[in-house]
Amino acid sequence: MQTDDFDVNAQMLQLRQGNASIGAIAAFVGLVRDLNEGSTVSTMTLEHYAGMTEKSLIDIASQAQNRWPLQGITIIHRVGELNPTEQIVLVLTASAHRHAAFESAMFIMDYLKSQAPFWKKEATPEGARWVDARESDETALARWQ
Amino acid sequence: MVRILYFASLRENLGLADESINEPVTTVAELLDLLAQRGQLWDEQLRQNTRLQIAVNQTMTKREAAITTGDEIAFFPPVTGG
Numbered sequence: 001m002q003t004d005d006f007d008v009n010a011q012m013l014q015l016r017q018g019n020a021s022i023g024a025i026a027a028f029v030g031l032v033r034d035l036n037e038g039s040t041v042s043t044m045t046l047e048h049y050a051g052m053t054e055k056s057l058i059d060i061a062s063q064a065q066n067r068w069p070l071q072g073i074t075i076i077h078r079v080g081e082l083n084p085t086e087q088i089v090l091v092l093t094a095s096a097h098r099h100a101a102f103e104s105a106m107f108i109m110d111y112l113k114s115q116a117p118f119w120k121k122e123a124t125p126e127g128a129r130w131v132d133a134r135e136s137d138e139t140a141l142a143r144w145q
Numbered sequence: 146m147v148r149i150l151y152f153a154s155l156r157e158n159l160g161l162a163d164e165s166i167n168e169p170v171t172t173v174a175e176l177l178d179l180l181a182q183r184g185q186l187w188d189e190q191l192r193q194n195t196r197l198q199i200a201v202n203q204t205m206t207k208r209e210a211a212i213t214t215g216d217e218i219a220f221f222p223p224v225t226g227g
Contacts, residue, residue, distance in 0.1 A: 030227050046226070047153055049219060052203035077226060089227050109227060115205065117219075118226025119153035130154045133196075133223030 001053055003080040006090055015072045015092050022071045026101035028091040028109055034084035036131070039124040046079045046088070049117035053077070060111045064093070067107065068100040075108065077118065110140040146214055147176070152221035158190050173199055174208040176218060196223055 008029060016022045032044050061073045074092040082088060089112070093104040120131040147170065150163045170176040181188040191197060200219040201210050212218060 048226070049150070049152055049200070049203070049221070052200055052219070055203050113227040114224065116226050117152065117200070117221060117224050119222065120225045121153070130222070131225045133225050 001048065001050075001077055001079055003078060005078070005087055006076045008087075008090060011074050011076065011090060011092060015074050015094050019071055019094070021096060022094045023096045024098040024101040025092055025094045026098070026105040028089075028105050029087055030089035030109075032082050032084045032086045032088055036122060039122070039126060041084060041122045041124055043123045044082050044084075044088075045121045045123075046077075046082065047119045047121065048077075048079050052117050056116045057112070060108055060115065063111070064104045064108050068093075068095065068104040070095050070100060070104055073104075073108070075112070077112075077116070079118070107144055110137070110144060113137045114141045147212055148217045149176075149180075150217065150219040152219065154222050155190060155220055159187065171211060171213075172208070173201065173206070173210045173212060173218065176212065177208065191220060197221075198223060 008027060012025055012027065016025060034041055057075050061075060064070065064073060070093055072094040074090065076090040078088055091105050091108050093101045093108065095101040114137045122129055122131060146165055146167050148163065148165050151159055151161055156162050168179055170179060177192045181192040198221050199206055199208065199210070201212055202217050
């Protein structure tokens with residue numbers, strides 16, 4: 001959890017440093033869009049439940065580690081005020097082969113979207129509003145269960 | 146005594162981020178009944194809220210969950226991170 005931006009390449013180098021058994025790293029980067037539900041978004045504020053957030057991300061990572069043969073996982077989520085085009089979330093998964101890396105990165109994002117205690121509030125020309133949870137996020141989670 | 150935290154739209158609608166209560170409650174449902182007695186707003190936002198998310202000691206749980214002195218209970222809307 002951090003308010004600062006992250007450097008994807010630096011994070012990737014750190015994850016695989018000196019580990020010659022890693023054959024694949026999958027990377028997911030979530031970004032702030034300037035349009036949501038038909039309104040332009042000027043800024044987005046991310047609130048979280050300090051303490052539980054860390055706990056739930058560690059839990060999600062260990063579930064991924066139990067399901068796939070992974071050499072390492074990086075999850076960074078930003079909080080605070082963000083502008084369109086800014087990076088929100090980074091997930092890196094390292095494995096010997098691509099399937100485990102791709103699948104575990106999707107799994108982590110699907111879990112994060114419906115389990116980790118973050119809430120987005122958007123500033124739009126019509127005023128500030130809390131982003132509504134999507135049913136499709138629950139559906140995405142169900143396929144792993 | 147239990148500590149209660151409210152997040153996001155719930156915190157804004159109730160005008161409260163956290164509080165501690167001393168009344169004896171043994172489940173989350175009992176706590177929600179107690180809070181609902183504060184008036185219509187509290188009843189609607191918490192007890193009658195079918196999308197209400199609950200965490201006890203930072204783990205997601207259900208209304209039937211048992212609670213005891215010293216527990217941290219959090220109420221919040223469905224999460225929207227990522």
